[in-house]
Amino acid sequence: MTLTPRRPARGGRAVSLALASLSAFALVTACAGPPRQSGDQLPFKLSAGTPAAKGEIDSFSWATYAEPPTLDYIQAFDYPQNTILSNVCESLMRWTPQLTEQPGLAEQATNPDPNTWVFDLRPNVRFHDGGTMTADDVVFSLNRQMDPNNSSAWASVFQNVDSITKTGPLQVTVKLKSPDSQFLQYMATTAGVVASAQGVQAAGKDYGTTGSLDCTGPFKLGTWTKGQSLNLDRFDGYWGTKAKAKQVVFKFLTDSSARTNALLTGDVDGGYLIPSESYAHLRNTSAGTLYFGEGLSTVNVNITNMQGALGDVRVRKALSLALDRSGFVNTGLGGAGTVTTSLTAKAAWSADPNAQAAAFNGLPPTAADIAQATQLVKDAGATGKTLTMATSSIGQDVSLLATAVQSAGARIGLNIQLKTIAPNAFTALFTDPKARDGIDMFPETYYLSITDPMDLLTNFQTGSYQNYSGYSDKSYDDLAKQAIGTYDPAQRLSLEAQLNQKAADQVLWIPVAEWPTSLFLNKRITGAPTTISYLYYPWAADVGAAQ
Amino acid sequence: MSFLRFALRRLLEMAVTLLGASFVIFGAMYLAPGDPASFLLSGRSASPAALAAINAQYHLNDPFAVRYFRWLGQIAHGDFGRSIEYRTDVSRLLADRLPSTLTLVAMSLLLVLAIGLLLGWVGAVRGGATDSTILVTTTVAVGTPSFVAAVLLQGLFAVRLGWFPTGGTGQGFADTVWHLTLPAVALALYLIGMLARVTRAAMLEQLAGEHVAVARSRGVPERQVIWRHVFRNALGTVLTTAGLIVSTLLICTVLVESAFSIGGIGQLLELATTTKDFPTVQAISLLIVALFMVVNLVVDLLHPLVDPRITLNDRRSAG
Numbered sequence: 076m077t078l079t080p081r082r083p084a085r086g087g088r089a090v091s092l093a094l095a096s097l098s099a100f101a102l103v104t105a106c107a108g109p110p111r112q113s114g115d116q117l118p119f120k121l122s123a124g125t126p127a128a129k130g131e132i133d134s135f136s137w138a139t140y141a142e143p144p145t146l147d148y149i150q151a152f153d154y155p156q157n158t159i160l161s162n163v164c165e166s167l168m169r170w171t172p173q174l175t176e177q178p179g180l181a182e183q184a185t186n187p188d189p190n191t192w193v194f195d196l197r198p199n200v201r202f203h204d205g206g207t208m209t210a211d212d213v214v215f216s217l218n219r220q221m222d223p224n225n226s227s228a229w230a231s232v233f234q235n236v237d238s239i240t241k242t243g244p245l246q247v248t249v250k251l252k253s254p255d256s257q258f259l260q261y262m263a264t265t266a267g268v269v270a271s272a273q274g275v276q277a278a279g280k281d282y283g284t285t286g287s288l289d290c291t292g293p294f295k296l297g298t299w300t301k302g303q304s305l306n307l308d309r310f311d312g313y314w315g316t317k318a319k320a321k322q323v324v325f326k327f328l329t330d331s332s333a334r335t336n337a338l339l340t341g342d343v344d345g346g347y348l349i350p351s352e353s354y355a356h357l358r359n360t361s362a363g364t365l366y367f368g369e370g371l372s373t374v375n376v377n378i379t380n381m382q383g384a385l386g387d388v389r390v391r392k393a394l395s396l397a398l399d400r401s402g403f404v405n406t407g408l409g410g411a412g413t414v415t416t417s418l419t420a421k422a423a424w425s426a427d428p429n430a431q432a433a434a435f436n437g438l439p440p441t442a443a444d445i446a447q448a449t450q451l452v453k454d455a456g457a458t459g460k461t462l463t464m465a466t467s468s469i470g471q472d473v474s475l476l477a478t479a480v481q482s483a484g485a486r487i488g489l490n491i492q493l494k495t496i497a498p499n500a501f502t503a504l505f506t507d508p509k510a511r512d513g514i515d516m517f518p519e520t521y522y523l524s525i526t527d528p529m530d531l532l533t534n535f536q537t538g539s540y541q542n543y544s545g546y547s548d549k550s551y552d553d554l555a556k557q558a559i560g561t562y563d564p565a566q567r568l569s570l571e572a573q574l575n576q577k578a579a580d581q582v583l584w585i586p587v588a589e590w591p592t593s594l595f596l597n598k599r600i601t602g603a604p605t606t607i608s609y610l611y612y613p614w615a616a617d618v619g620a621a622q
Numbered sequence: 623m624s625f626l627r628f629a630l631r632r633l634l635e636m637a638v639t640l641l642g643a644s645f646v647i648f649g650a651m652y653l654a655p656g657d658p659a660s661f662l663l664s665g666r667s668a669s670p671a672a673l674a675a676i677n678a679q680y681h682l683n684d685p686f687a688v689r690y691f692r693w694l695g696q697i698a699h700g701d702f703g704r705s706i707e708y709r710t711d712v713s714r715l716l717a718d719r720l721p722s723t724l725t726l727v728a729m730s731l732l733l734v735l736a737i738g739l740l741l742g743w744v745g746a747v748r749g750g751a752t753d754s755t756i757l758v759t760t761t762v763a764v765g766t767p768s769f770v771a772a773v774l775l776q777g778l779f780a781v782r783l784g785w786f787p788t789g790g791t792g793q794g795f796a797d798t799v800w801h802l803t804l805p806a807v808a809l810a811l812y813l814i815g816m817l818a819r820v821t822r823a824a825m826l827e828q829l830a831g832e833h834v835a836v837a838r839s840r841g842v843p844e845r846q847v848i849w850r851h852v853f854r855n856a857l858g859t860v861l862t863t864a865g866l867i868v869s870t871l872l873i874c875t876v877l878v879e880s881a882f883s884i885g886g887i888g889q890l891l892e893l894a895t896t897t898k899d900f901p902t903v904q905a906i907s908l909l910i911v912a913l914f915m916v917v918n919l920v921v922d923l924l925h926p927l928v929d930p931r932i933t934l935n936d937r938r939s940a941g
Contacts, residue, residue: 301718302885
């Protein structure tokens with residue numbers, strides 16, 4: 076699933092939209108010293124959650140780094156829209172704050188045979204405009220994702236779906252072309268949203284941009300002042316636990332320092348995706364608390380060109396070996412991160428400790444080994460060769476990673492040129508092959524939309540959208556196919572562990588660090604989950620008074 | 623030439639210029655790299671069917687001339703097309719966001735005119751230490767770009783002192799004024815300095831003129847000398863500068879709107895450019911050009927009123 080990559084501002088990269096005051100100097104200094112051990116990093120700890128709310132609250136305000144262009148669920152794949160939409164529209168399944176799956180609008184999901192998923196729907200679920208959810212609404216909502224004319228952001232989730240039909244007043248049956256272990260998991264994301272068929276049809280082409288979203292969530296869409304703010308109002312007919320706040324006001328604060336200032340002064344009560352350059356400020360303020368939670372995100376160097384020197388795996392290995400990961404974490408991620416050589420976050424494997432061990436055992440060390448790296452470059456005959464890495468002032472995570480790679484190259488005999496791309500144009504790297512012309516690699520943070528490493532590992536299959544370097548290996552493809560078709564989690568994860576190892580051996584991207592979710596809550600409010608679950612879980616319903 | 627004929631002629635000129643501008647604006651989007659369809663799909667592989675649907679929906683495959691004239695025809699009907707990024711009519715996007723920008727520009731303009739004129743006047747008339755102080759202050763103001771001013775003002779008055787909100791536009795008159803004060807000041811600062819200096823120079827030039835000496839020798843009260851013979855004569859230069867100021871304000875809102883999270887057309891233009899949202903960028907560009915021309919027209923029409931020495935014909939050849 077290619078949920079991540081729009082601009083670095085999207086996907087895990089959202090932290091970036093920063094008008095970063097680039098302290099590139101800091102990293103250069105860090106890189107000049109000996110490689111640091113992870114013990115050197117600034118202390119940060121992951122919180123499982125925030126204290127539960129003590130009571131109801133009239134209203135709280137929330138910062139987002141951009142205004143959603145539309146809240147139509149079929150287009151919602153980016154942070155701002157999902158952060159809002161998760162409170163308004165619910166899915167068949169639900170991702171919990173612990174990043175596990177639960178029944179959502181479907182009371183249960185069963186598969187009588189590997190090619191069939193049967194969803195038994197929760198009865199008496201009300202839509203915001205008054206209707207009651209039926210199987211027809213589910214069939215309609217999912218079919219909208221599959222209609223090519225709608226160019227849904229989630230279309231790839233449905234690529235294996237043969238048909239979606241009503242098999243009872245409250246039962247929907249999905250027939251697959253081949254077994255797909257990912258499908259049910261994606262039904263906990265925005266891909267599985269159920270909206271009222273009548274509501275969507277009535278809104279027509281304006282659905283998602285004005286009026287009601289007519290979904291079932293604990294909040295309904297209130298006033299949307301374009302360019303400024305968007306209100307959600309508590310939905311009194313909600314089937315589940317009532318939200319603690321009567322109203323949530325989302326404010327669109329595109330400038331990262333403006334966002335930080337708004338949090339410091341109490342102009343907004345909280346926000347996710349705190350710019351890393353603001354961590355220190357928000358850690359040391361009495362206005363509130365900065366939390367970190369599991370983000371299922373890794374910061375990587377995406378290899379986009381295997382025609383040049385990077386076509387030799389020894390050169391890729393050498394670059395990975397020479398990288399000062401701790402230095403990058405300290406400066407680029409404001410100390411909040413963990414060095415890694417795995418493409419996928421450790422927590423993605425938590426369902427099976429054996430698979431987790433298999434995925435991580437034997438991965439290269441995170442500490443740099445310049446001598447070995449230099450030798451590898453020499454062996455590959457690549458000494459003195461030039462490579463180009465894209466960078467941008469979009470955020471210090473991006474620019475400082477590029478600097479770190481350049482510095483690593485310099486120490487092992489590779490000449491790495493940085494190509495600075497305007498923040499706005501950086502997006503194009505993810506979408507436009509022409510924009511990647513002449514570029515060998517670029518920084519990319521990738522988050523998983525489901526608690527399954529396959530969400531990232533799928534990118535190295537032949538012809539996969541984000542397989543920019545054109546990597547193709549039949550054994551990888553076969554293994555990936557097998558993993559996707561395996562429903563048993565332990566079995567599947569053990570296959571995925573092999574994929575993770577293969578991707579690491581081949582250094583298909585260079586993993587650098589795990590990057591947690593960041594969350595700031597001021598003293599008025601508490602209760603928001605700290606994990607990346609907020610993209611699909613109705614987190615705002617848990618937020619209430621701190622006192 | 624009669625005032626009416628002059629106005630008509632200028633309007634016709636405006637229409638022709640706008641047409642030319644529309645061609646340049648529409649054409650420029652073709653020269654820019656990047657493909658709107660790929661942005662629409664944003665990181666997803668699209669089936670050929672989906673790609674074809676998008677291309678058909680936004681007429682991306684039609685030849686340039688066809689698309690240009692279709693666009694012109696739509697604009698004539700007040701239809702600026704449909705935003706690719708926002709999936710809504712561009713005219714509605716503009717209607718939603720224009721009020722914030724216009725309010726901000728209006729507030730800044732008021733500040734620039736009030737403070738700029740006052741400083742220029744006082745500097746020219748008082749002279750001495752007052753004039754030097756004003757000169758130094760306005761030099762600093764002119765040297766401070768609005769985005770720098772934005773950061774400084776926000777840090778001091780919003781974060782440190784907490785007198786103003788850090789951003790947003792507020793609701794209702796008083797709240798809006800409160801919210802827009804810092805951004806308006808940030809936007810106005812440079813132009814205040816500029817207008818003050820222009821006003822000062824123009825008034826000093828008049829003060830040195832013979833007519834002032836004559837008026838003074840005739841015993842005309844100083845206050846009247848300054849008002850009638852100095853300020854009114856300097857007003858022509860000031861007016862021309864004011865026209866320039868409005869145009870600058872319109873363009874510079876882009877810099878300030880982001881810093882203060884004001885969702886006006888400046889910020890919209892920035893975002894639309896990012897996403898290759900052709901219809902939106904084209905509409906905003908054309909709107910800015912049109913506003914620019916209207917301001918110029920108003921300045922031209924006002925000129926003969928404030929300065930009787932200038933006839934409409936003079937203005938035409940001069941401007």
